[in-house]
Amino acid sequence: MKILTTVKRVTDPDMKVKIKPDGSGIVTDGVEYKMNSFDEYGVEEAIKLKEAHGGEVVVVSVGPKAATKEIRTALAMGADRGILIETDEDLDSDAVARLLAEVVKAEAPEVVLMGKQAVDSDRNQAGQMLASYLGYPQATFAYSLEVADGWATVGREVDGGTSTKRVKLPAIVTADLRLNEPRYASLPGIIKAKRKPLDTKSPSDLGVDITNKVNVLKFEAPPARAAGQIVDSVDALIEKLRDEAKAL
């Protein structure tokens, strides 16, 4: 079984985000970059599928040259080869989906596993758009995945509970965080990853125009939270909720 999985290089989600004074972006000095954590679940699930069914895991990233590090991390976890679509542009989800669509057409995997969203921009669009461009079925927010006889059975986290969906392969599955427990890239794995193939392509190699359709105009910090208050009785709380917070 051939499985394609995607990884995005993102800023460390645990750091304090600082916005540039002109609002054009976030400050990236002294910021660590990591693999998007939802993609870790996708990579782990792809490797588990390979371990169960045999085959190959291809890991793809759209991003700057430095994103080879995130691809190598996935290779060190157990993926077999990597493809970097190299661009220094900050792309919208639509451009990313169109780039990935070309790679999927060329690679023809049976399953495409992606993180449900990237933890930097939290857009939650690329997987759905990719399915749409390819005309493939999609199952998003997966917490479980079983593949048999050309179909995938996907347990999904939805508002208010879970749902189960069966999709015909090839299909796009996006991972939620209860899907599995991603393994660490072991040191022997890291060393093996050095010898695994990693191709670099440009958007023009794939014949894709990456002009953004969605542009970010300005970054702003959310308003600072006002200090809390301690009240001495439930009655006082209700009064404040009604009169001050207008919440009742």
Add this chain to the structure above:
Amino acid sequence: MAFDLFNPTETHLTFRQMIRQFVEREVEPQAEAHDHGEQFNQGLFRKLGELGLHGVTVPERFGGSGMDAVAAVIAHEELAASDPGFCLAYLAHSMLFVNNLAINGNDEQRQRFLPGACDGTLIGGMCMSEPDAGTDVMGMSTTAKKDGDDYILNGRKMWITNGAISDTDLGDVFLVYAHTGEKHQRSISLFLVEKGMEGFSLGQKIKGKLGMRASTTAELVFEDVRVPSKNLVGLEGGAVKSMMRNLALERLTLAAMSLGIARRCVEIMNSYAQDRKAFGQPLNRFGQIQRHIAESYAEYMAGRSYVYQVAQNLALDAYGQRIDSDGVKLYCSVMAKNVADRAIQTLGGYGYVSEYKVERLWRDAKLLEIGGGTIEAHQKNMTRDLTGLEKLL
């Protein structure tokens, strides 16, 4: 890409990030409790084996990862930034036992012990110091007398990290230095002594340590322990060179631990001094605090550059690299203790209690001025090696 002394290859960088991720998720949450309880975390130690950390410098054919001194430094720096005590147990095993045997043992010995030691099922250590001989290492009095095909070991070894893994249980296997003739440089030999050998016992698990409490320290007793010749490592009387070779890596990685401690302390004081306000402004607007932060950072970076420069040039199997392997530990151990001290000072009362971690790091930092060579031993060695050098090229 820009020149990166601290991550000379992409493999080193990926390795560092893997450990850092592991440390944040699995090492940091257990550090305070194991320090408090003076407990060694054996389960976590096994996990280091799954990640390939125990065999970081061991050839791949013996279950290792075949990396260099820089990778060993990265591992120690990252682990010590969270839990120096646990890192010390890792060092005693992976550097003093595993690397020592990988470099100085024969193939049969490597085959017998390294796969288990690399995956963490065997816990090893090294025995050099004695109750009455520390810096004066040639003054050790443990003896090994030839008896037919065996050696009979007698003596006591002190301050042995991983000597015990709990209050009552010995570690699994040790590299033990002993005299095999009249006390002399060329009479020191190295033996593999295993748990279960008759006469080999735990004298005491040492309690009440100031710091490094997440690693165990023990006194080990050898009473007429019969050790077969196949457990002699290297040649009889030829162990001083292997001792020196391994000491270089030991000191380099101990210095790397100091770097981890210093980095963490700088991070903590830097962030505290931005958040905490006094007289209407953040602490880092005050010159006295600026001096603590800026000097600490500069000294940390100086030490870090020195350590990585030496690591880059340290051949694991070479001999005679002493000036700088002593030098990095002399500089970094003192530096980290000073940085930890300034971090406590910057945090004031909060720095003095465990919640903010710098008090633990300060206690752990102190050991590095003593263990693996006291700073006085480094001063002695370095001055002797510098004697007669007219110019520093």
